[in-house]
Amino acid sequence: MKVGLFFGSFNPIHIGHLIIANTIVESAAVDKVWFVVSPQSPFKKKEDLAHEFDRLDMVRLAIAENPNFNVTDIEFSMPKPSFTVDTLTYLREKYPKNKFYLIIGEDNLRTFHKWKNHEEILKHHSLIVYPRPSGKDSNFEKPEGTIEVKAPLLDVSATFIRKSINQGKSVKYLLQEDVITYVRRKKLYQS
Numbered sequence: 001m002k003v004g005l006f007f008g009s010f011n012p013i014h015i016g017h018l019i020i021a022n023t024i025v026e027s028a029a030v031d032k033v034w035f036v037v038s039p040q041s042p043f044k045k046k047e048d049l050a051h052e053f054d055r056l057d058m059v060r061l062a063i064a065e066n067p068n069f070n071v072t073d074i075e076f077s078m079p080k081p082s083f084t085v086d087t088l089t090y091l092r093e094k095y096p097k098n099k100f101y102l103i104i105g106e107d108n109l110r111t112f113h114k115w116k117n118h119e120e121i122l123k124h125h126s127l128i129v130y131p132r133p134s135g136k137d138s139n140f141e142k143p144e145g146t147i148e149v150k151a152p153l154l155d156v157s158a159t160f161i162r163k164s165i166n167q168g169k170s171v172k173y174l175l176q177e178d179v180i181t182y183v184r185r186k187k188l189y190q191s
């Protein structure tokens, strides 16, 4: 099975993430997308970073109805901070029958050469790149085998959503309904 891996803090998971993931599955580049939730670093206390289990639960709720999506907490039990290269190695060992692709936005592709052991990553995995404006020139060279997926641009971020919640504004349509209920029930992002 071909699996696209979508790494993120998902604090919280929002419509931008879901649209990208769905577009990638529909492009037939992969059979499934797995959301890889990055844990809370024990060294860096980010003020507004919800607990890793809450972020995991919100991803579960958001993707519950989509059989093409899955979520993994694999990084929670790995030495922190976790590096993508190590997570990929672990996933290859655990699921030897799967072929894993790394999903990244065009903005992150620009700095991909600075990632730990990026050459090692490319030895085993192809990238799936989706458009994301970085404000800088976009003629960045894509590694061989990179799959480019045309996806709609949606200028929404978890930061914007957290701020809106904090200000008591409605985030209807930006978050999946069950995620909104969860945020309310757990009083997340209200400081």
Ligand code: ATP
Pocket (backbone or CB within 6 Å): 007, 008, 009, 010, 011, 016, 017, 020, 104, 105, 108, 132, 153, 154, 155, 156, 157, 158, 159, 160
């Ligand atoms: P924050 O605002 O807290 O930094 P975020 O919305 O960027 O969060 P992340 O969990 O960091 O969310 O996102 C995971 C991945 O999804 C990142 O690579 C990020 O660039 C990408 N991403 C986030 N929002 C969008 C969006 N609206 N469209 C496409 N990609 C997105």
